[in-house]
Amino acid sequence: MDVEEAKTLLNKSRDKIDVLNEQIIDLIIERTSLAHDIAISKKALNKDLLDTAREDIIHDKIDNLLASRDVDKEKIIEIFEILVEMSKQEQKKYLD
Ligand SMILES: O=C(O)C(=O)C[C@]1(C(=O)O)C=C[C@@H](O)C=C1
Numbered sequence: 001m002d003v004e005e006a007k008t009l010l011n012k013s014r015d016k017i018d019v020l021n022e023q024i025i026d027l028i029i030e031r032t033s034l035a036h037d038i039a040i041s042k043k044a045l046n047k048d049l050l051d052t053a054r055e056d057i058i059h060d061k062i063d064n065l066l067a068s069r070d071v072d073k074e075k076i077i078e079i080f081e082i083l084v085e086m087s088k089q090e091q092k093k094y095l096d
Contacts, residue, residue: 038087049088
């Protein structure tokens with residue numbers, strides 16, 4: 001690869017990353033904003049904010065989705081742990 005090709009490829013890759021970053025942010029906001037509906041449902045059902053059985057199911061589903069994919073599974077699990085934590089933080093606003 002010559003220098004010009006390398007520069008073009010780097011710029012194209014960064015442009016794609018910028019688009020993906022925006023999509024990821026939108027998806028994180030969409031997931032986190034479900035916390036309101038979840039929290040008011042749990043309140044009506046007298047359920048705890050924490051649902052470890054559901055978290056185990058999510059974990060199993062992610063394991064299955066990742067089974068045949070070439071990706072760092074531990075890192076993906078870490079990302080989902082952060083997303084679940086964000087949901088819990090958000091739900092607290094409506095449950096306290
Ligand atoms: O499904 C629920 O009950 C939720 O509160 C959502 C969620 C999640 O972020 O996926 C968050 C906290 C619970 O412990 C389990 C799952």
